Amino acid sequence: AQKVTQAQTEISVVEKEDVTLDCVYETRDTTYYLFWYKQPPSGELVFLIRRNSFDEQNEISGRYSWNFQKSTSSFNFTITASQVVDSAVYFCALRVVLQGAQKLVFGQGTRLTINP
Amino acid sequence: NAGVMQNPRHLVRRRGQEARLRCSPMKGHSHVYWYRQLPEEGLKFMVYLQKENIIDESGMPKERFSAEFPKEGPSILRIQQVVRGDSAAYFCAASSRGPAADYNEQFFGPGTRLTVL
Numbered sequence: 001a002q003k004v005t006q007a008q009t010e011i012s013v014v015e016k017e018d019v020t021l022d023c024v025y026e027t028r029d030t031t032y033y034l035f036w037y038k039q040p041p042s043g044e045l046v047f048l049i050r051r052n053s054f055d056e057q058n059e060i061s062g063r064y065s066w067n068f069q070k071s072t073s074s075f076n077f078t079i080t081a082s083q084v085v086d087s088a089v090y091f092c093a094l095r096v097v098l099q100g101a102q103k104l105v106f107g108q109g110t111r112l113t114i115n116p
Numbered sequence: 117n118a119g120v121m122q123n124p125r126h127l128v129r130r131r132g133q134e135a136r137l138r139c140s141p142m143k144g145h146s147h148v149y150w151y152r153q154l155p156e157e158g159l160k161f162m163v164y165l166q167k168e169n170i171i172d173e174s175g176m177p178k179e180r181f182s183a184e185f186p187k188e189g190p191s192i193l194r195i196q197q198v199v200r201g202d203s204a205a206y207f208c209a210a211s212s213r214g215p216a217a218d219y220n221e222q223f224f225g226p227g228t229r230l231t232v233l
Contacts, residue, residue: 043205045159045224091158101172103149104209104222106158
């Protein structure tokens with residue numbers, strides 16, 4: 001099965017705390033891509049990162065960092081020194097290619113609330 | 117959003133009416149994908165189209181839903197005889213290359229929020 005699980009439905013922290021959003025995936029492909037998207041209250045989807053299965057290096061972009069571990073099929077997302085503007089729903093997704101077609105399989109999302 | 121346009125942004129329909137959602141990808145992006153996001157849920161794949169062809173409709177409900185991507189003009193997601201359970205956000209995404217390519221990014225539009233009264 002090709003599946004993405006975000007076990008944390010909701011997380012609430014106080015501003016400036018660090019927070020990690022978990023993502024576990026299942027795939028039978030040897031080459032695959034993983035993504036994180038942010039959906040702020042306005043509703044649009046904002047692309048955050050794309051990760052190739054061959055590249056296991058962790059990535060940092062400002063206050064955002066991602067930890068990709070093939071051994072545990074996880075692609076976790078950490079926000080350091082959280083801010084109120086980080087409040088949003090965050091989705092992890094897996095690109096699936098099957099029989100000449102492709103699609104993104106999304107997790108259920110984690111609603112992150114940053115309290116002032 | 118890299119230029120994928122969706123309209124209308126908000127659509128209100130009464131039960132039994134038809135809903136037509138439009139998606140205009142940017143030039144050169146001939147692969148279109150529709151996703152549905154029910155309230156408080158993640159996005160679910162519905163259909164993948166290329167110009168004039170439906171490639172994968174495995175996520176489409178069996179009845180009342182159809183999609184097209186004509187040679188000219190936008191892709192249309194059509195919902196006939198809408199019911200309250202169709203209320204959702206419908207997102208369109210577009211890519212410039214197909215699944216055979218090593219990688220192709222899907223650019224998402226802003227979504228259409230359908231409310232069925």
